[in-house]
Amino acid sequence: MTSHGASNERLRAAITGSGSSFTDVGEAVGVDRKTVERWVGAGRVPHHRHRVALAQLLGEDDVFLWPQTATSQRSESASQAEFVALYPNRGSVSIDTWASLIDGATEAIDVLAFAGSFLHDAIPEFDERLIAAARRGVQVRLLFGDHEGDAVARRGEEEGIGDLLSARCRLTWNYLQGILPAPGVTARKHNATLYASVFRFDETLLANPHTYGAAASHSPVLHLRRLPGGRLFTTYMKSFDRTWDGATDVSAG
Template identity: 40%
Template sequence: MAKANDRLRDALLRNGLNLEHVSNAIGVDPKTVERWITTGRTPYPRHRHTIASMVRETENYLWPDAVAPERKSEIAESEVVRVYPHRNSVPAELWDRLLSDASEHIDILVLAGLFLVERPTFAKEITRKANDGAKIRFLFGDPAAREVAKRSEEEQLGKGTVAARIRNALAFVRPLSAVADVQIRFHKTTLYNSVFRFDDEMVVNTHVYGFPGAHAPALHLRRLSSGDLFETYAESFETVWAAGKPAPSEEPSCRASTTTTTRTLPRPTASASP
């Protein structure tokens, strides 16, 4: 039995497109477009490219089996813009440009990401992007999670160092939670890669046992329609996001400090003296 292409159907609906829109754009009968959806038939490469552009998805997402494995490997090489030996080798100008150019999606998956969020204009720029319609999502490690404590040990840092960095980073971004289209969540994953997505570009900071993130390699990726590499990290972000929990609006210790503790005084003992 033929399997419907639900990804294509959903992408068209999400972008307000119907069969006629697609058929007019690529010059085929609407019934042909309908068969691509209902029977899962795969269009010719030139049609796949046009449709993917219309719905702002990759060909690989819409038709996962359409591109041969060897071709995917070739495309993956083209998706890599540059490899940096260490994350702290990524030029500040690149971070500035990625943030400045992003207009639709900014997704950040980190443990702390303090190096980025503490930049003087970061919060102001995020607020401006959100007010202009960009969807912005932050995923930070839960400071209380055992995975965070373990990372401090694995990176040969002092006990509680990573948790402290996360709390410092949250101090910079928590005010952003009041901005529409900015969401902040905690995750408890064993983080293998930090992901910084800005529309169709991404920096992936791999993590190496025994080294802090700043000293581990980083990949600058650019999304290609038929590519698989960018999409792999994007799907990983979505998986972590789905399992994440909203970050509290303030530190638990801050909430606790507002309560008053009442202590019971000991009863005075009887004295023999008058």
């Protein structure tokens, strides 16, 4: 694609930060070193398939690396295609759907919420299902609120339930004591402002946006399926990863 003149310092920093060389990157995405040098030094924008492959390799969003592609018709189309369904509230997602997503995962299960009480209350054998997933090689990451943290207290006040949310978070961590020793399960406590709860099962993600003054269970749920070039799945997973990075590890052992 055509050169934009200025060097791409975001791409340079991402490559450097990954510990890779231009040659390493080129081999990973199927081009030679000189092509990668032009992408960085001359600001050339790679073809779509190379952008997607390179962004995934570096763990970055392709729009961050190449902002000029943000309005590309193909990217917009891919993001729209990622959208599978809209549930008017969390209760509209059937228990069978939750259970099948857990049982069907083969690579990753990521959960981000404050308390997520419904997981233990409504999904049969939730703990056992997670342990079974970990045993078959699924990476399970659990990220729940610190019941002593400011974020949980503030959210409880906003919902008008006072200390109840803190109590729910404490109960969640009590429930999890039986899961934490399982190999393949890691857990962290966060003290972050959550704009959405995130539930990821391989390439499927359920995002439950938070509404000021209302419980998360009363807010809609977006059902997403990751597609190459799409942005919705990646946007929510970047939120998960940022929260994870700033959280406190409480995994057993």
